[in-house]
Amino acid sequence: MPGVVCTSKFNADIEVDCLIIGGGAAGLTAALAASETGATVLIAEREKRLSGSTALSSGLIPAAGTKAQNNQSIVDSKDIFFADIMAKNKNTADVDHVKIIVSQIPRTIDWLSEKYDIAFHVLDNFLYPGHTNHRMHTVPEKTGVGLIHHLETAILMQDVTVATGVQVIELVVDETDKALGAICLRPDGTHEHIAAAAIILACNGYGANPALIAEHIPEMNDALYFGHPGNQGEAILWGKALGAELLHLSGYQGHGSVAHPHGILVTWALMMEGGIQVNAKGERFSNEHNGYSEQAVSVLGQEEKIAFNIFDERLAVLGRGFDDFNKAEESGALIKANSIEELASKISVEPATFCKTLAKCEQYAGGDQVDPFGRNFEPRKRLTAPYYAVKVTGALFHTQGGLRVNRNAQICRPNGVPFDTIFACGGAACGVSGPDVSGYLSGNGLLTALSLGQIAGSKAGIMTSRSY
Ligand SMILES: Cc1cc2nc3c(=O)[nH]c(=O)nc-3n(C[C@H](O)[C@H](O)[C@H](O)COP(=O)(O)OP(=O)(O)OC[C@H]3O[C@@H](n4cnc5c(N)ncnc54)[C@H](O)[C@@H]3O)c2cc1C
Missing domain, CATH: 3.50.50.60 (FAD/NAD(P)-binding domain)
Structure with missing residues (x-):
């Protein structure tokens, strides 16, 4: 002591x-x-x-x-x-x-x-x-x-x-x-x-x-x-x-985007530029733009304490500007698919629910509906095929x-x-x-x-x- x-x-x-x-x-x-x-x-x-x-x-x-x-x-x-x-x-x-x-x-x-x-x-x-x-x-x-x-x-x-x-x-x-x-x-x-x-x-x-x-x-x-x-x-x-x-x-500082089980930080830039997080059911569960720190608690509150970061090729290019993202990619943490249905199958989430989640995000970006979590979806940041997913968990980074x-x-x-x-x-x-x-x-x-x-x-x- x-x-x-x-x-x-x-x-x-x-x-x-x-x-x-x-x-x-x-x-x-x-x-x-x-x-x-x-x-x-x-x-x-x-x-x-x-x-x-x-x-x-x-x-x-x-x-x-x-x-x-x-x-x-x-x-x-x-x-x-x-x-x-x-x-x-x-x-x-x-x-x-x-x-x-x-x-x-x-x-x-x-x-x-x-x-x-x-x-x-x-x-x-x-x-x-x-x-x-x-x-x-x-x-x-x-x-x-x-x-x-x-x-x-x-x-x-x-x-x-x-x-x-x-x-x-x-x-x-x-x-x-x-x-x-x-x-x-x-x-x-x-x-x-x-x-x-x-x-x-x-x-x-x-x-x-x-x-x-x-x-x-x-x-x-x-x-x-x-x-x-x-x-x-x-x-x-x-x-x-x-x-x-x-x-x-x-x-404290938490983080809601640590690749699991790889243990590599996946940059929150993906979320800020159009990515979303879904749980094992394929549903969004929070406003990703509130901050990655509190998102640790939201992710840990999901089934099996995990979520999936969902993004596209444009965001993968942005991510590759970060050393950690490249390490995650080299470790095989990124799952790629040509369609939403294919991605749902690869990450084992219910396809109908997952497709509905992405369709809703389209509507928020088009101004037809308002996101109930309060996030502003910008039209220019819409996700397009091919799609990517990374399984993540929440973590404690340091005390404040x-x-x-x-x-x-x-x-x-x-x-x-x-x-x-x-x-x-x-x-x-x-x-x-x-x-x-x-x-x-x-x-x-x-x-x-x-x-x-x-x-x-x-x-x-x-x-x-x-x-x-
Ligand atoms: C994955 C990750 C990503 C992060 N990214 C960012 C970011 O981009 N921007 C940001 O602002 N913050 C970020 N943070 C937080 C940031 O890393 C810390 O806030 C910051 O490094 C704290 O600096 P420090 O010098 O106080 O502590 P540290 O860098 O931890 O240094 C403290 C040192 O003290 C030594 N020590 C402890 N006890 C003793 C002892 N009794 N005797 C001798 N030595 C001792 C330790 O071994 C350690 O080397 C991140 C944290 C993590 C974990």
């Missing part, structure tokens, strides 16, 4: 200004920012190599007002982005917290591209649910692996120590809760004591901790967890032990609740008083999605990883490099 040691004297093996726990997008961004201030920085990462949920992700970061958007003549504003986030979380997230993050993220994207040559561009061929404008920034590879690779390359330009195979098991503070450092476990069972004037918690949430999921997100108890196994929830356990405030622990942080990304007590030398960013901090799965607007995960990462790193760096 990870804990907190309170002592007046800490004998350490190594001493640094900033200790960053976790080497995903949040930790790497924080390390770059801290190291620029002149602070000595060490990243402790429990795995043998840097990955985290970041490397498993699609690597898409939403931001409004960046140079990349400007270069692509995309008109957007922080106010519209803020309104989109708040509409999705139904005004349950803290307004000031969301404003700080929305203002920070374009600066972070521009800083990473100008200072570290990370060539972000904006996906501009479809809109993710709830986003008014094109604002999903991505590296040329359009993958989370690519994002980690570019951040890791940037880290090499700075004097940062990256220690892998180092699991932080205990935080060490003095009697005033000032950070003194941490105790770490090496794979050979030995312990290492690292002294640090500031600690940045960048170790994500608790998606991989079944006990914490059962306690806070019981609806995902038996669901497939699709995030990184290192996300064991230490940040919230340490926070609890310190008496820090924890918020929105029932909030966590430690409440202030504008400096310092963690806070329930009365708002910050812990001066303990910071949190990414999935370790409470995000901007509120307490419910439906509050997750696409990209809310990496949004807080990068924006809070830069804030935490620069504030911790300035504070500690001045202290020597």
